[in-house]
Amino acid sequence: MxxxxxxxxxxxxxxxxxxxxxxxxTMVYGVLRFINFAHGxxxxxxxxxxxxxxxxxxPLVVGWPPLLxxxxxxxGSMCFCAALGMLIEVLAYRPLRKxxxxxxxxxxxxxxxxxxxxxxxxxGAAPRGFPTLVPEKTYGMDIGxxxxxxxxxxxAVTLVLLALLRHVVLRTKxxxxxxxxxxxxxxxxxxxxxxxxxxSFTFGLGSALAAAAGIFYSLLYQxxxxxxxxxxxxxxxxxxxxxxxxxxxxxxxxxFLLGVLETFVGGSRFSTFRDGIAFAVLIAILLFKPSxxxxxxxxxxx
Amino acid sequence: xxxxxxxxxxxxxxxASLAGGRIDPYHYDILVTIGVNIILAVSLNxxxxxxxxxxxxxxxxxxxxxxxSAVITLSLRSGPVPVVFPVALVAGGLAAAAAGFLVGxxxxxxxxxxxAIVTLGFGEIIRVVLQNLEAVGGARGLEGxxxxxxxxxxxxxxALTVFTxxxxxxxxxGRGFLAVRDDEIAAEAMGIDTTKYKVLAFVIGAFFAGVAGxxxxxxxxxxxxxxxxxxxxxxxxVMVILGGMGNTAGVIVAAIGLTxxxxxxxxxxxxxxxxxxxxxxxxxxxxxxxLLVCPQWLRHLWRKxxx
Numbered sequence: 001m002x003x004x005x006x007x008x009x010x011x012x013x014x015x016x017x018x019x020x021x022x023x024x025x026t027m028v029y030g031v032l033r034f035i036n037f038a039h040g041x042x043x044x045x046x047x048x049x050x051x052x053x054x055x056x057x058x059p060l061v062v063g064w065p066p067l068l069x070x071x072x073x074x075x076g077s078m079c080f081c082a083a084l085g086m087l088i089e090v091l092a093y094r095p096l097r098k099x100x101x102x103x104x105x106x107x108x109x110x111x112x113x114x115x116x117x118x119x120x121x122x123x124g125a126a127p128r129g130f131p132t133l134v135p136e137k138t139y140g141m142d143i144g145x146x147x148x149x150x151x152x153x154x155x156a157v158t159l160v161l162l163a164l165l166r167h168v169v170l171r172t173k174x175x176x177x178x179x180x181x182x183x184x185x186x187x188x189x190x191x192x193x194x195x196x197x198x199x200s201f202t203f204g205l206g207s208a209l210a211a212a213a214g215i216f217y218s219l220l221y222q223x224x225x226x227x228x229x230x231x232x233x234x235x236x237x238x239x240x241x242x243x244x245x246x247x248x249x250x251x252x253x254x255x256f257l258l259g260v261l262e263t264f265v266g267g268s269r270f271s272t273f274r275d276g277i278a279f280a281v282l283i284a285i286l287l288f289k290p291s292x293x294x295x296x297x298x299x300x301x302x
Numbered sequence: 303x304x305x306x307x308x309x310x311x312x313x314x315x316x317x318a319s320l321a322g323g324r325i326d327p328y329h330y331d332i333l334v335t336i337g338v339n340i341i342l343a344v345s346l347n348x349x350x351x352x353x354x355x356x357x358x359x360x361x362x363x364x365x366x367x368x369x370x371s372a373v374i375t376l377s378l379r380s381g382p383v384p385v386v387f388p389v390a391l392v393a394g395g396l397a398a399a400a401a402g403f404l405v406g407x408x409x410x411x412x413x414x415x416x417x418a419i420v421t422l423g424f425g426e427i428i429r430v431v432l433q434n435l436e437a438v439g440g441a442r443g444l445e446g447x448x449x450x451x452x453x454x455x456x457x458x459x460x461a462l463t464v465f466t467x468x469x470x471x472x473x474x475x476g477r478g479f480l481a482v483r484d485d486e487i488a489a490e491a492m493g494i495d496t497t498k499y500k501v502l503a504f505v506i507g508a509f510f511a512g513v514a515g516x517x518x519x520x521x522x523x524x525x526x527x528x529x530x531x532x533x534x535x536x537x538x539x540v541m542v543i544l545g546g547m548g549n550t551a552g553v554i555v556a557a558i559g560l561t562x563x564x565x566x567x568x569x570x571x572x573x574x575x576x577x578x579x580x581x582x583x584x585x586x587x588x589x590x591x592x593l594l595v596c597p598q599w600l601r602h603l604w605r606k607x608x609x
Contacts, residue, residue: 035415095587102356103586105418106543109358110582113536117575230532234426237419272434279423286416287408 002144007267008260013151013220015259016158020213021236022243022251023165024206030182030246031202034101037108038088039210040233041115042081044226046211047130047218048123049077054131067153070133074157074215078208085207086200094196119226127225130218154216161212162252168205169248178202182246231275235262238278242285244295253294307468311461318453330453334521336561337456338514341463343541343557344550345510348467350539351548352476353503354483359405359421360511360538362428365530366401367394367512368519369438372447375520379448387450391459391516398512399505401428406504411497417504425535432527443526444519451521459517463510468550470506479503483548533575537564540578543585546592556593 021043028036053076061069092111096104137149169175180188181198189195217232218224239258243250258278266274285292318333325333342360349357371394378386401424409420433441470476478499481489490496519525537560545556567574585593 035419037418092583092587099590101415102350102354102547103590105356105415106539107583107586109418109536109539110579110586113575113579114583117572117579121572121576234419234423238423241416275430276427279420279427282420282423283408286412286420290412 003267006145006147007263009145009147009151011260011263012256013154013216013259014263015256016155017213017217017220017232017255018236018239018259019252019255020158020161020209020216021232022240022255023248024210025237025240026243026245026248026251027178027202027206029240031178031185031199032093032104034104035108035237036203036206037105037233038111038115039206040229040231040236041112041119042085042088042207042229043210043214043217043232044119044224044229045084045115046077046081046207046214047224047228048119048214048226049080049211050074050215050218051128051130051224053077053080054133066134070153073133074212077211077215081211081214082204082208085203085210089200089203116226116229123226125226127223130222130224132222133219150219154220157212158216161209165205165209165248174198174201235278238282238285241292242281244292247292247294247296250292250294254292308461308465311464312458315454315457315461318457331521332561332565333453334451334456334517336558337453337460338518338521339538339541339557339561340460340554341510341514341517342538343545343553344460344463344467345507345514346538347542347545347548347550347553348470348479349503349507350542351546351553352467352471352483353479353500355410355500355504356415356418357421357504357507358418358532358535358539359425359428360507361530361532361534362421362425363398363402363508363511364515364518364534365428365432365525365527366515367391367398368515368525368530369432369444370394370397370512371516372444372519372525373438375448375450376446383448383450387455387520390520391513394516395509395512398515399509402505402508403501406501406508410500410504422532422535425530425532429527429531439526441527443524443529445524447519447523447525449520449523451517456517456521459513463513464550464554466506466510471550475499475502536578540582543582544593549592552592 021039024039024042025036028034028039050073054073057069057072057076061072088111092107093104096107132150134149134153139145139147139149139152169178177188177193177198178201180191180193181195181202185195188198213232213236214229217228235258236255239254240251241254242258243252243254258281261281262274262277265271265277342364346357346360349355371390374390374393375386378390405420405424406417409417432438438444471479478489478494481492481494482496482499486496515530541556541560542553544560545551545553564574567577
């Protein structure tokens, strides 16, 4: 029993990461109807910008409470990646706005490879250690559990970020515009919404969440490398499809479900199939319910 | 016309293999690799270019073919090579085609973007499975594959691939492929079973990728799962895009050019992929039809001249 609870907690912290990345996929899909392959690599850049920011800030934040310093690193990386996401959109995707979907997809793969290999040139191919930004404590030992303070912080901050995102999407003008563009871009443009600004904003928002995921991932696993974004990137995409691509609550649900499922499989006799489970889920979803758990089936209009 | 071209290619392959003894091993290696890459690029072009579906798992199908055919030749060592080798190649191709069907059937019912992710995932799964399969050497790879692939087999494979894909595209089926690429909804309205055509193109593409894998394995005499990773798939995709999607002649030229470029950039391994990825982005923005398609204004000029 305690083992199951332990796996559940591990799964939820991994699921938070998937949920944050999946939101980026789903939001971009909502406004542009294409899969941003480079999203997993923005996650990687988020982790590296956190590493460099932490190193650079170290002499400046002596004496600060560690949580505040960690927050500064998190916020800094999120801003940096938001800017990067918008830059990618303007340089690589905007010139292709009216082109066939395939063209944009291939460009996205190009951007993804570019970030990975340019990252390898700049950061080096060997895995790097990530500093422990928050003091490491373990709770629940007396009842046979091992919950680290990092896991708790990751889940808590993820919930805060999700609440913030919900507020932005549902209660602000920008969010309303975002929903309008996702519903019908041309009608939104006719209503005076600057679609390009909104698309940029969406990329920024998604990339900031990916950066947060990147930092959480590095805090949990403590090693980062330029190719770290591929695995979580694909799995988060599966999470987005599982929840119904285009649906924000779906992405969160899918992320947590996939995280928990993967941890349980990893702890069972089938642990070697851990990385395959995401694809099994993807194929099953595509076969039986392509619109996902919370997504609405879309009719293509002629 | 196509048959004539095939005949010429086969004769050329035979002549080339006669001259094979006089080529030094390094250049021989490059020449055989070019043949294998032509098969890969032309078969992927059937899926990406002619049918408009985006597959990122060509290396995975290549792996299936390479391992299947290697296991067959290894267990039939005593048999006559001219019989065993083609049988092994075709069996490898069929195994890859079966894998293609398994992957393609669920994902091709939906719109194109899903196929990219599923095939990408499939490529990774194949790699993981092969790494855990001790019967074929696991992560160490499979050693001691007999050396069967020479210039003749490599270019015979390439010629047959170009011939088959060429004939297919100009047949009724080919019209179906093109219709699916140009406008899926309109094609469906015209009574074309779009899923069937997509799966068909995908399975045929996988078959030839499997054959290419078999040829590759029996040339290098050693295969390991890492050799068929995502980057190998991307390399083939770049060939197709560079040559122009749906433009067979262009894709062949691109396969040759990129194989040579790869050799040339061997010393600059770190920069190679950065160059590749930038090439991909810039091509998509500036020349989506490929490098080798003659630009619109030139064609315009040509037509005016002709009048």
